[in-house]
Amino acid sequence: MLSTIEPRDDIAAAVQQIILSPSDADYLDQLIPAIKDASRSKRTAQLMQTLSHFSDDCEADIEKMCNSNHQEFVTSVNQLLRVREGTVSLTSEILNLNQSIQSSTEKLAEQKKALVDSRGVRQNINEAAQALKDCLEVLRLANHVHDLLAKKNHYAALRALDELQNVHLKEITQYKIADMIQQSVPATQKLVAEAVMTDLNTWLYRIRETSQFLGEVAFYHTELRRTRHKDRMERIPYLRNTKLNSAIELVSDEREEFDVLDNDNVQVDFTPLFECLHIHEALGQMDKFRSEYAATRRQQKELLLPSSILLVDGDHSSLNALLEGIAGFAIVERATMKKTQSLRSPVDVDELWDSMCQSAITLISKALNDVDNVDVLLKIKRIIALFIHTMNGWDYSVTVLDSFLLTLFEKYAELLKKRFSDDFQEIVQADDYMPMSIDSLDKYDKVVRISWYTPDKDQEDLRSVSPLPQIHRILTFRSFPCVLPFSQMYPLCCVNIRSFLNQFYFFSDDNFQHPNIIYETLKKSLDELLSEKVCKSLVERLNSQYLGQIVQILINLEHFEIACKELEQLLITARSSNSAGGPIILNATEEFRSNKKTAEKRIFELVNSKIDDLVETAEYDWIAPTLETEPSNYMQTLTRYLSNIMNSTLLGLPREIKELIYFDALSHAANMILSLPLSPEVRKINPNGVAALAKDVHYLAEFVDSLNNPILPETLDELQQTVNLMLADTSDEFYDVSTRNKKYGRVDPMNGPLLLENLR
Known part of the structure; x- marks a missing residue:
C-alpha cells in the first residue's frame, strides 16, 4: 500500500512545486523533470491525472470564490479560461515534449544497450587478444627452442624448453594449444638429445x-x-x-x-x-x-x-x-x-x-x-x-706388455744366436790357420784391445814374417809387420763375442726390467756358441794331416780357454745384484781345456807318424862287410825334421806343451829305432851293423843335447844303454844283476838277451 501512495505523493509534491513556481521559466524547469520522471517511471497518465485534479480543485475554489465575488469570479473565470487555454496549450506542448522525450529515451536505451553490448565485445576482444598474446609467446618460445637447436646451443634450448614447460604452459592450460605443445615436449627433448x-x-x-x-x-x-x-x-x-x-x-x-x-x-x-x-x-x-x-x-x-x-x-x-x-x-x-x-x-x-x-x-x-x-x-x-x-x-x-717383451727377447736371443752361430761358423771355416800377421801399430793395438790377449812384456822383439815363409828376421819391439801366436779367427771371434754381449745388453736398458733373464740367456747362449760353433768346429778340423794347422788349432784353443776365463769374470761383473752369487763356470772353458789334450794327441799322432815314416826308410845292413863312417840319411832327415818343427811349426806353442811334444816325439823315435834290430827279420848282427846303429844313436843324442833341455836326454836312455850293451866286449855284465842295474838298468830284460843272441 505504501508503494502505491508514495509515488502519488511524489507526483503531487511535484505538481505543487510546479504551481508554486514564481515564473514561467521556473515553471518549465519544474515541469520538465516531473515529465521526465513520469515518463521514465511510466506514470505520465498519473501526472496528467494529478494535474487534472489540481485543475478541478482550483476550479472549485474559483467557483466558490466566484459565488461570493462574481465579478472577481468572472474576471477570475476569464483569467482561468486563459489559464486553461494556456494549460491546454501547455498540455499539448507537454504531450509533444513527452513524446519527444519518450522517443529520445528509447533511442538512448538502444544506444545504451549497444554500448553495453560493445563493451562486452571489447572485453571479449581484449581477453582473446591477451590469450592470443600468451599463446604467441609460448609459440615464440617453442620456435626459439628450435632456433637454439639450429644454432647448436643445446643446453640453452633444453633450459628454454624447461621454462616453456614449467612456466609458460601453465599460464595457458585452458587452451588446446597448451596440450599440443605439451605433447610435443618429449619429441623436442628427443631432438635435443639427438642433436x-x-x-x-x-x-x-x-x-x-x-x-x-x-x-x-x-x-x-x-x-x-x-x-x-x-x-x-x-x-x-x-x-x-x-x-x-x-x-x-x-x-x-x-x-x-x-x-x-x-x-x-x-x-x-x-x-x-x-x-x-x-x-x-x-x-x-x-x-x-x-x-x-x-x-x-x-x-x-x-x-x-x-x-x-x-x-x-x-x-x-x-x-x-x-x-x-x-x-x-x-x-x-x-x-x-x-x-x-x-x-x-x-x-x-x-x-x-x-x-x-x-x-x-x-x-x-x-x-x-x-x-x-x-x-x-x-x-x-x-x-x-x-x-x-x-x-x-x-x-x-703394462704387465701384459712387459711379459710380451720377454717373448720378444726370446725371439731376439734366438735370432741373435743363429746370426752369430753362422758368423762363427764362417770365421772358423774361412781361417787359414796360420799365425796372424800385423803390419801396423794401430792394428796391433786394436787386436790386443779386442782380444783377451796380453803380450809378453819381457819380450823385447816381435818376429815378422818376410816374403819367404821360412825366413825370419828379428826386429825391435813393435817393429812391423809382426806375428801374433793365434790365427786370424781368434780376434775375429773375440770381436763377435763382444758384439754378441753388447747386442744382448742392447735389449737390457731402462725399458726392460728382467736383467736376470738376459743374464741367464746370455750365459747359456754364449756357452753354446763357444762350445758348439767354435770349439766343436776346431775339433772337427783336427782330422787334418797338416801339422801346422793342428798346432795352430791348439794355440787357438789355448787362447779361447783364456778368453772363456775372462768372460766368466766379465759375466760375474755384469751379473745383477738380484742374481745368486758364487763363481761362474762356462762349460766352454772345460771344452777348450779338454780339447787341448785332443789337439796335443793329434800332434803326437802326426809327429810320430812322420817319425814312423822316416824310421821305416832306415836301411841298416846288420851284417855289413864294412864300417859306416857317416850317420844314416834317415837319421839326418829325422833330426832336421825335429829341428824344423821346433823352430817353426811348434814355435808358437807354450813351452810346456812344446817340451811335452818333443819328449813324446823323441821317446817314440827311440822306441822305433830300437825296434829295428829287434825285428823278427833280423837274424844276425855283426859289429859293423852295431857300429852303424851306434853312430846314428850318437848323432841323435848330440842333437838332443843341443836342445839344452835336461829332461829330453832321458828319452834316449834305453836306446843308448841297449846300443852300449851291443857294443860291449862281453855279455856277462848283462847277466850280472848288480852290474846290469848299474850299466843297463833301462834295457828291457827280454830284449837284451835277444840282441846278444843275434850278435853271436
Missing part, C-alpha cells in the same frame, strides 16, 4: 681421427723426458738407479710442463662431451647415455685396430700407427674418466685397455713370424718400450 649426440659423435669421430697423432705427440714427449732423464743421470750420480715415471724422475722433470691434450700440436676440447653429459643428466637419461657412449667407444676401439701389420724390411710405420692409435685412444679414455665423475668407470677403461693390448700383442706376434733380423727386433722392442713408458705415465697396467 647433442650428433655433435658428440662428430667429436668422437674427430677424436678417433686424432688418436694416432695424439699418441705420436705423447711418444715424442716421452722420448724427450727419457733424454732429459739420461742427461740428469749422467750429471747426478745418485739418480742413476731411478727409472722413468718414478717419483724422483717426475719431481725432477716437473719444470717441463706439457699437456698432451692441449699444446701447440694438438688440442682436445671436451666441451661437446661435457654438454652431452650435462644434457642427458638434465633429461634423466644418464644410464642410457653411459651405455651408448660405452658401446660407441667399443666400436671405435674395433675400428682403431687393423687386421694385420707388417714388420719386415725395416718399415715400422704400421707398428707405430698401431701403438700410437692405442695410446691416443687410451689417453682420451683416462682423461675422460678423470674429467667426468660418473661417465667412465676405471673398470670400463681398464677393460678396453686390456682388450687393445691383447689385440696389439696378437697382431705383433703374428707379424713377428716373418721377422728374421735382430736389428728389426731391437727397433720393435724400442717402440714397444716407448709405448710402455708412455702409458705407464697414465696409470695403465
Whole structure:
C-alpha cells in the first residue's frame, strides 16, 4: 500500500512545486523533470491525472470564490479560461515534449544497450587478444627452442624448453594449444638429445681421427723426458738407479710442463662431451647415455685396430700407427674418466685397455713370424718400450706388455744366436790357420784391445814374417809387420763375442726390467756358441794331416780357454745384484781345456807318424862287410825334421806343451829305432851293423843335447844303454844283476838277451 501512495505523493509534491513556481521559466524547469520522471517511471497518465485534479480543485475554489465575488469570479473565470487555454496549450506542448522525450529515451536505451553490448565485445576482444598474446609467446618460445637447436646451443634450448614447460604452459592450460605443445615436449627433448649426440659423435669421430697423432705427440714427449732423464743421470750420480715415471724422475722433470691434450700440436676440447653429459643428466637419461657412449667407444676401439701389420724390411710405420692409435685412444679414455665423475668407470677403461693390448700383442706376434733380423727386433722392442713408458705415465697396467717383451727377447736371443752361430761358423771355416800377421801399430793395438790377449812384456822383439815363409828376421819391439801366436779367427771371434754381449745388453736398458733373464740367456747362449760353433768346429778340423794347422788349432784353443776365463769374470761383473752369487763356470772353458789334450794327441799322432815314416826308410845292413863312417840319411832327415818343427811349426806353442811334444816325439823315435834290430827279420848282427846303429844313436843324442833341455836326454836312455850293451866286449855284465842295474838298468830284460843272441 505504501508503494502505491508514495509515488502519488511524489507526483503531487511535484505538481505543487510546479504551481508554486514564481515564473514561467521556473515553471518549465519544474515541469520538465516531473515529465521526465513520469515518463521514465511510466506514470505520465498519473501526472496528467494529478494535474487534472489540481485543475478541478482550483476550479472549485474559483467557483466558490466566484459565488461570493462574481465579478472577481468572472474576471477570475476569464483569467482561468486563459489559464486553461494556456494549460491546454501547455498540455499539448507537454504531450509533444513527452513524446519527444519518450522517443529520445528509447533511442538512448538502444544506444545504451549497444554500448553495453560493445563493451562486452571489447572485453571479449581484449581477453582473446591477451590469450592470443600468451599463446604467441609460448609459440615464440617453442620456435626459439628450435632456433637454439639450429644454432647448436643445446643446453640453452633444453633450459628454454624447461621454462616453456614449467612456466609458460601453465599460464595457458585452458587452451588446446597448451596440450599440443605439451605433447610435443618429449619429441623436442628427443631432438635435443639427438642433436647433442650428433655433435658428440662428430667429436668422437674427430677424436678417433686424432688418436694416432695424439699418441705420436705423447711418444715424442716421452722420448724427450727419457733424454732429459739420461742427461740428469749422467750429471747426478745418485739418480742413476731411478727409472722413468718414478717419483724422483717426475719431481725432477716437473719444470717441463706439457699437456698432451692441449699444446701447440694438438688440442682436445671436451666441451661437446661435457654438454652431452650435462644434457642427458638434465633429461634423466644418464644410464642410457653411459651405455651408448660405452658401446660407441667399443666400436671405435674395433675400428682403431687393423687386421694385420707388417714388420719386415725395416718399415715400422704400421707398428707405430698401431701403438700410437692405442695410446691416443687410451689417453682420451683416462682423461675422460678423470674429467667426468660418473661417465667412465676405471673398470670400463681398464677393460678396453686390456682388450687393445691383447689385440696389439696378437697382431705383433703374428707379424713377428716373418721377422728374421735382430736389428728389426731391437727397433720393435724400442717402440714397444716407448709405448710402455708412455702409458705407464697414465696409470695403465703394462704387465701384459712387459711379459710380451720377454717373448720378444726370446725371439731376439734366438735370432741373435743363429746370426752369430753362422758368423762363427764362417770365421772358423774361412781361417787359414796360420799365425796372424800385423803390419801396423794401430792394428796391433786394436787386436790386443779386442782380444783377451796380453803380450809378453819381457819380450823385447816381435818376429815378422818376410816374403819367404821360412825366413825370419828379428826386429825391435813393435817393429812391423809382426806375428801374433793365434790365427786370424781368434780376434775375429773375440770381436763377435763382444758384439754378441753388447747386442744382448742392447735389449737390457731402462725399458726392460728382467736383467736376470738376459743374464741367464746370455750365459747359456754364449756357452753354446763357444762350445758348439767354435770349439766343436776346431775339433772337427783336427782330422787334418797338416801339422801346422793342428798346432795352430791348439794355440787357438789355448787362447779361447783364456778368453772363456775372462768372460766368466766379465759375466760375474755384469751379473745383477738380484742374481745368486758364487763363481761362474762356462762349460766352454772345460771344452777348450779338454780339447787341448785332443789337439796335443793329434800332434803326437802326426809327429810320430812322420817319425814312423822316416824310421821305416832306415836301411841298416846288420851284417855289413864294412864300417859306416857317416850317420844314416834317415837319421839326418829325422833330426832336421825335429829341428824344423821346433823352430817353426811348434814355435808358437807354450813351452810346456812344446817340451811335452818333443819328449813324446823323441821317446817314440827311440822306441822305433830300437825296434829295428829287434825285428823278427833280423837274424844276425855283426859289429859293423852295431857300429852303424851306434853312430846314428850318437848323432841323435848330440842333437838332443843341443836342445839344452835336461829332461829330453832321458828319452834316449834305453836306446843308448841297449846300443852300449851291443857294443860291449862281453855279455856277462848283462847277466850280472848288480852290474846290469848299474850299466843297463833301462834295457828291457827280454830284449837284451835277444840282441846278444843275434850278435853271436
